[in-house]
Amino acid sequence: MKNAIIELRGIRKVYQMGDEQVEALRNIDLDIDRNEFLALMGPSGSGKSTLMNLIGCLDTPSSGSYMLNGKDVSSMNDNELAEVRNKEIGFVFQTFNLLPRISALDNVAMPLVYAGASRTNREQIAKERLIDVGLADRMHHKPNELSGGQRQRVAIARALVNNPSIILADEPTGNLDTKTSEEILAIFQKIHEMGNTIILITHENDVAQKAFRIVRMRDGMIESDKSIHRENIYQNR
Numbered sequence: 001m002k003n004a005i006i007e008l009r010g011i012r013k014v015y016q017m018g019d020e021q022v023e024a025l026r027n028i029d030l031d032i033d034r035n036e037f038l039a040l041m042g043p044s045g046s047g048k049s050t051l052m053n054l055i056g057c058l059d060t061p062s063s064g065s066y067m068l069n070g071k072d073v074s075s076m077n078d079n080e081l082a083e084v085r086n087k088e089i090g091f092v093f094q095t096f097n098l099l100p101r102i103s104a105l106d107n108v109a110m111p112l113v114y115a116g117a118s119r120t121n122r123e124q125i126a127k128e129r130l131i132d133v134g135l136a137d138r139m140h141h142k143p144n145e146l147s148g149g150q151r152q153r154v155a156i157a158r159a160l161v162n163n164p165s166i167i168l169a170d171e172p173t174g175n176l177d178t179k180t181s182e183e184i185l186a187i188f189q190k191i192h193e194m195g196n197t198i199i200l201i202t203h204e205n206d207v208a209q210k211a212f213r214i215v216r217m218r219d220g221m222i223e224s225d226k227s228i229h230r231e232n233i234y235q236n237r
Helices: 048-055 078-088 104-114 119-132 148-160 178-193
Strands: 004-017 020-033 037-041 063-068 089-093 166-170 197-201 213-218 221-227
Touching (some): 004 048, 020 048, 037 048, 037 178, 048 063, 104 119, 104 148, 119 148, 148 166, 166 178, 178 197
Parallel strands (some): 037 197, 037 213, 089 166, 166 197
Antiparallel strands (some): 004 020, 004 063, 213 221
8 A cells, every 4th residue: 555645756847047947856756655754955956945845835846746645736726735735734944934923822823714713623722732842831922932942842833733744844943052953853753753744854964864764955856865764763652
């Protein structure tokens, strides 16, 4: 039985820059299984950000096919892509992307507003997710009243609130010190242990080493794809 949640076949992305065509992705073939923890690496200009945007349904390929959780998303329109994003993908960004004027609780509940959940349900689920990331005592604080690590925890809770198929984390430790980065990566490991698929975009090798598979990109192509075997990493699964 196939277990791939993401299937990319012959993915190309071409941008028109004046009179010149720039091929950002060149015939990418990639499968990502359910409950994988994958790190996507590559230097600036390697195509990793373009690939992340395609996987996250923020953009569409110039050619090729993309199956996400059994749906062909490669030819969807903007409204269809927005619906898939809200249901299937939880985003965590380097800059947190929190709304500054509302509380942590309301930030986490925001995706549930778009999903049509009642206010009572939104608050209950958002509280549970904040407890999951260790912020039970910070729910009613606004982002400027939180540390960088706490803000990233809020962002992770928000990413989890719709119970997405995939967590897509773009340089999630990029603005954090070493100790806080370790704490945030431990949360991702816990989320993975609970069954989520995690795709971590990073340029830091020590961060990538927390994943179970590292895909490296260069010049719009996959340069290497290596699994990291860790026996008994989750003793209590």
